[in-house]
Amino acid sequence: MRDWTSITNAIALALSGERQRGREALLACWEATAQGDHAQRCVLAHYLADQRSALDEEVAWDEVAMSEHAYVVDEDLVPIGVTSAAALAPSLHLNLGDGYLRQGRLDDARAQLDAGMQAQSTLSIDGYGAHIRSGLERLRQRVEEVQLP
Known part of the structure; x- marks a missing residue:
């Protein structure tokens, strides 16, 4: 698949609240x-x-996203308006760290949080950047609140 149109349409559908149809459209794009x-x-x-309701499935997809990100270069994302592959990393780390924390994997959550905090300088100074920075800060607070056994 080289054209992003079906992917952006599937994302829009998923974000519109059409959870089942959005998931089906995203999976169809994945298979292509x-x-x-x-x-x-x-x-x-x-x-x-x-789009996953089961935490283990959510984390598995977040891990796939992170693995694939290792091979993404800036020009790959230009068609969807993302000018820097590095700027996507903080969001990926945030989601994966959140999933790990909810799974009780505190060390893994901390590692993702640290990576996300280190990468946040790549975020733009706009609503999206503020949203991800805020999410990382909330994750930091939640990680700090976890009491070790």
């Missing part, structure tokens, strides 16, 4: 990708994670 379509697979996995 090739193993080398790292940017598309990263973005799809990122959104597929949010």
Whole structure:
């Protein structure tokens, strides 16, 4: 899959509240990708994670998104208006860290939080950047609140 149109349409559907139809559309796009379509697979996995009701499935998709991100370069995301592959990392770390924390994997959650905090300088100074920074701060607070046994 090289064209982003069906992916952006599937994302819009998922974000519109049409959870089941959005998930089906995202999965159809996923199945149309090739193993080398790292940017598309990263973005799809990122959104597929949010469409899962089972925590383990959510985290598994977040892990896929993070794995695919390792192969994404800036020009791969230009078609969807993202000018820096690095700027996607804080959101990926936030989601994965949140999932790990909810699974009780505190060390893994801290590692993702640390990576997200280190990468937040790549975020733009706009609503999206503020949203991710705020999410990282909330995750930091939640991690600090966890009492070790």
